[in-house]
Amino acid sequence: MRKVIFMDLNRCIYCRSCEVACEREHNGRSFMSVLLLDERHPVPMNCRHCEKSPCVAVCPTRALVRIENGPVIIETMKCIGCSLCAMVCPFGILELDYLNKVMRKCDLCIHRLNEGKLPACVSSCPARALTYDEFDTIMRRIKEKAAKAIISGVGLEPGIVISPPES
Amino acid sequence: MTNPIPDLAKSKCIFIIGSNFAENHPIAARWILDAKEQGAKIIVADPRYTPTAWTADIFLQHKPGTDIALINGMLHTIIKEKLHDKNFVKERTIGFDQIKALAAKYDAHTVEKITGVRSSLLQEAARLYAKAESAAIVYCMGITQHTCGHGNVVSCANLALICGNIGRPGTGVLPLRGQDNVQGACDMGGLPTVLPGYARVDDEAVRQRIAALWGKEELPKEPGLTVVEMTNAAAEGKIKAMYIMGENPMVSDPNTKHVRQALDKLDFLVVQDIFFTETAELADVVLPGACWAEKEGTVTATSRSVQWRAKAIPPPGEAKADLDIICNIANRLGFKFNYQNADEVLREINLAVPSYAGITPERVKEKVGGLTWPCPTDDHPGTPILHSETFATVERLGKFIPVEHQPPFEVTDNEYPLLLTTGRVVMHYNTGSMTRRSSSLLKRSPELFVEVNQADAEKLGISADEEVKISTRRGDTIAKTTITNRVPPGVVFMPFHFSGTNALVVEALDEKAKVPEFKVAACKIAKGK
Numbered sequence: 043m044r045k046v047i048f049m050d051l052n053r054c055i056y057c058r059s060c061e062v063a064c065e066r067e068h069n070g071r072s073f074m075s076v077l078l079l080d081e082r083h084p085v086p087m088n089c090r091h092c093e094k095s096p097c098v099a100v101c102p103t104r105a106l107v108r109i110e111n112g113p114v115i116i117e118t119m120k121c122i123g124c125s126l127c128a129m130v131c132p133f134g135i136l137e138l139d140y141l142n143k144v145m146r147k148c149d150l151c152i153h154r155l156n157e158g159k160l161p162a163c164v165s166s167c168p169a170r171a172l173t174y175d176e177f178d179t180i181m182r183r184i185k186e187k188a189a190k191a192i193i194s195g196v197g198l199e200p201g202i203v204i205s206p207p208e209s
Numbered sequence: 210m211t212n213p214i215p216d217l218a219k220s221k222c223i224f225i226i227g228s229n230f231a232e233n234h235p236i237a238a239r240w241i242l243d244a245k246e247q248g249a250k251i252i253v254a255d256p257r258y259t260p261t262a263w264t265a266d267i268f269l270q271h272k273p274g275t276d277i278a279l280i281n282g283m284l285h286t287i288i289k290e291k292l293h294d295k296n297f298v299k300e301r302t303i304g305f306d307q308i309k310a311l312a313a314k315y316d317a318h319t320v321e322k323i324t325g326v327r328s329s330l331l332q333e334a335a336r337l338y339a340k341a342e343s344a345a346i347v348y349c350m351g352i353t354q355h356t357c358g359h360g361n362v363v364s365c366a367n368l369a370l371i372c373g374n375i376g377r378p379g380t381g382v383l384p385l386r387g388q389d390n391v392q393g394a395c396d397m398g399g400l401p402t403v404l405p406g407y408a409r410v411d412d413e414a415v416r417q418r419i420a421a422l423w424g425k426e427e428l429p430k431e432p433g434l435t436v437v438e439m440t441n442a443a444a445e446g447k448i449k450a451m452y453i454m455g456e457n458p459m460v461s462d463p464n465t466k467h468v469r470q471a472l473d474k475l476d477f478l479v480v481q482d483i484f485f486t487e488t489a490e491l492a493d494v495v496l497p498g499a500c501w502a503e504k505e506g507t508v509t510a511t512s513r514s515v516q517w518r519a520k521a522i523p524p525p526g527e528a529k530a531d532l533d534i535i536c537n538i539a540n541r542l543g544f545k546f547n548y549q550n551a552d553e554v555l556r557e558i559n560l561a562v563p564s565y566a567g568i569t570p571e572r573v574k575e576k577v578g579g580l581t582w583p584c585p586t587d588d589h590p591g592t593p594i595l596h597s598e599t600f601a602t603v604e605r606l607g608k609f610i611p612v613e614h615q616p617p618f619e620v621t622d623n624e625y626p627l628l629l630t631t632g633r634v635v636m637h638y639n640t641g642s643m644t645r646r647s648s649s650l651l652k653r654s655p656e657l658f659v660e661v662n663q664a665d666a667e668k669l670g671i672s673a674d675e676e677v678k679i680s681t682r683r684g685d686t687i688a689k690t691t692i693t694n695r696v697p698p699g700v701v702f703m704p705f706h707f708s709g710t711n712a713l714v715v716e717a718l719d720e721k722a723k724v725p726e727f728k729v730a731a732c733k734i735a736k737g738k
Binding site: 059 | 231232235236238239242246247248258260261263264635636648649650653693694695
């Protein structure tokens with residue numbers, strides 16, 4: 043089964059190490075952006091490598107492809123920079139590389155995966171908010187955590203805990 | 210630090226005061242979040258609502274410079290409600306009566322008035338900390354960088370002692386130190402009052418021991434000067450020459466104008482650094498040092514773990530490892546520094562520092578994660594948790610020391626109505642001499658800014674990203690505004706990674722530790738340049 047990057051929104055501390063690591067791996071361009079909402083809620087935004095990828099579906103030159111059991115990548119030699127993929131991406135992930143006249147996106151650090159390493163954003167996340175694993179494995183881990191919480195009766199807080207500063 | 214950082218994951222309650230670990234020690238977040246996931250309660254006390262405060266179950270937003278009152282307020286609740294660890298207090302401590310008398314004065318009303326924290330919230334925090342079966346205290350520069358910094362630290366120790374939260378996994382007092390080897394620098398005697406291994410210069414016996422090791426008849430018995438005292442002495446013409454290594458006082462020290470005058474007055478200034486810093490610009494001679502990957506030796510982390518760091522690449526250009534530079538200079542001055550490598554230095558450390566005696570080159574190179582001092586013999590496993598049975602006092606007991614709240618050196622008045630507090634941001638490290646050279650980091654935090662509360666901004670008629678002039682009794686600085694609710698009304702924040710912030714900060718010192726009050730100064734803000 044293919045592996046995915048998962049985010050634990052309760053663990054992100056907005057240090058943006060993932061962005062900087064991505065930039066280091068991709069010649070100064072980061073495909074990860076952490077958005078901070080209301081000065082309180084950091085949301086790491088990166089390519090979800092969707093199961094039914096709209097970007098792959100609409101690409102007129104078949105530059106966007108899914109590697110079997112792996113990421114959706116752009117074969118840049120085929121890309122014409124038409125940005126149709128950007129129009130259909132629900133997350134606004136695609137970028138236009140004006141210099142090389144092609145689209146760019148997260149490739150899950152495929153060069154690192156081939157060396158048996160983790161994607162750079164995941165391996166550099168100090169808070170362990172990002173994980174890279176098989177979907178079912180991650181779900182199993184979350185279930186176990188929740189089950190433990192039910193048994194002990196602690197730690198089961200709904201969603202993101204909001205504790206605004208006192209005025 | 211009494212316990213290793215990963216130990217925090219075993220804690221049932223973590224009280225974080227004056228530490229923005231999420232930005233400044235983000236790796237520590239890993240274990241604090243692990244503890245929280247397992248049901249630990251997190252209390253964060255900080256004048257700013259930082260990303261660290263996001264982790265809090267209880268957030269105490271106290272006024273800058275009121276930490277002692279805040280902690281004494283917690284002691285008040287704990288003693289009044291008899292939540293202290295009576296056995297621990299009886300068996301392992303002395304001076305409880307004094308602390309009881311002190312705490313009695315810090316009732317809810319008094320503390321709320323000083324700190325601005327709602328008393329019911331503080332009481333709840335005190336109960337959580339006291340009732341947890343294991344609770345830890347994490348602090349940082351928000352505690353130390355005050356004219357009452359020494360008292361702040363003692364207050365943290367009082368709180369840990371009274372609840373018996375020391376000497377066990379998940380407990381302890383954990384000051385997060387700022388650099389990979391600042392603990393090591395102190396251990397080696399990089400302080401003006403001590404020789405290696407905290408051997409006091411005024412203690413005849415230990416001084417003689419070190420003198421014998423170094424083949425000297427006698428060593429100076431007078432304590433030297435601390436950083437700010439050196440600057441003052443240079444300004445007065447009492448110090449003629451200075452050799453600054455890996456430090457950038459033109460950005461890091463308080464009252465930049467005064468620092469500039471002092472350094473200008475020197476006859477001779479040598480600066481050794483890996484980059485050409487603001488301080489290097491004033492030097493007569495600049496010696497290019499090597500960065501961490503270009504030299505070898507041990508570093509001692511904040512948790513007292515001593516680790517070996519191998520050299521990965523040779524230093525570039527004319528740069529040399531600090532050890533080579535220091536040996537070269539020492540030899541030309543007529544001393545005999547014949548160390549062939551860092552192993553030989555560590556062998557001398559084994560002899561000089563009793564708690565490092567068992568941390569030999571052979572052992573430390575083999576051990577991933579290093580060895581934690583005290584490690585007095587070759588077969589000693591190291592001591593990750595301190596004070597599990599005794600304390601390092603004459604009585605072998607933990608000593609309560611009552612500390613009273615004292616106001617900061619500068620308080621607000623009609624002319625300077627705002628409190629300026631300073632600190633760090635996640636993108637930059639210290640004076641930015643390294644991080645401001647990284648385009649990835651600089652583009653995410655490109656320039657000096659000042660955080661101003663929405664209400665103050667409206668009063669001052671200033672808007673976001675506007676250049677304003679911040680003034681204190683020391684000088685003026687121009688910075689761009691960030692309008693935010695992270696700081697409460699009346700308090701403004703500036704990071705010190707860029708030149709300008711410390712031009713504003715007061716050089717008033719803590720009487721004992723001689724640390725400057727970076728965290729509180731009275732300032733005013735005016736529109737435009």
